[in-house]
Amino acid sequence: MKKVIASLLIAASPLAFSAQLDISRASLKANTPGSDNTAAYMLVENMTKDDVRIVAAESSVAEFTELHSHKMDGDRMIMRHEKYIDVDAGEAVRFVPNGYHIMLINLKKRMKHGEQEDITLKYDDGTTQTVTFEVFDPRKAAE
Incomplete structure (x- = not known):
């Protein structure tokens, strides 16, 4: 009986329902000399039957890591800090230049x-997912 109760408690824990998204095309733009900020991009796919809300991002290489978006405001493109980004069940969200992205602010080192x-x-839901991003320099990628 104790084993059954323990199994039920584990199954009911938040970790049992962790929202892991399928992440691909994870890239981080190398910062240019003199710039302490950069952005990260990725394709986020939710292959589950549950909606998932990304509420934050963290990185050890930046003082601040934030979810951002670019949106048109009249004739100006405005970058905004987003409190969360929803990824609906069965849908995908692209993190791209001039769209959703992860902003790394006050970098602690140069991204190469x-x-x-x-x-x-x-x-x-309290869970986390660590994603490895490939650093790219558009000037070198074209070579």
Whole structure:
């Protein structure tokens, strides 16, 4: 009986329902000399039957790591900090330039082409998912 109760408690824990998204095309733009900020992009797919809400991102290489979007405001493109980004069940969200992205602010080191850096996504159910991003320099990628 104790084993059955323990199994039920584990199954009911938040970790049992962790919202893991399928992440691909994870790339982090190398920061240009003199810039302390950069952005990360990815394709986020929710292959589950439950909606998932990303509520934060963290990185050890930046003082602040934030969810951002670009939106048109009249004739101006405005970047905004987002409190969360929803990924509906069975849907995909693209994190791209001039759209949703992860902003890394006040970098602690220079991001160099060919390196890898981890960013951890936090979900509203309390779970996290660490994603490895490939650092790219558009100037070198074209070579």
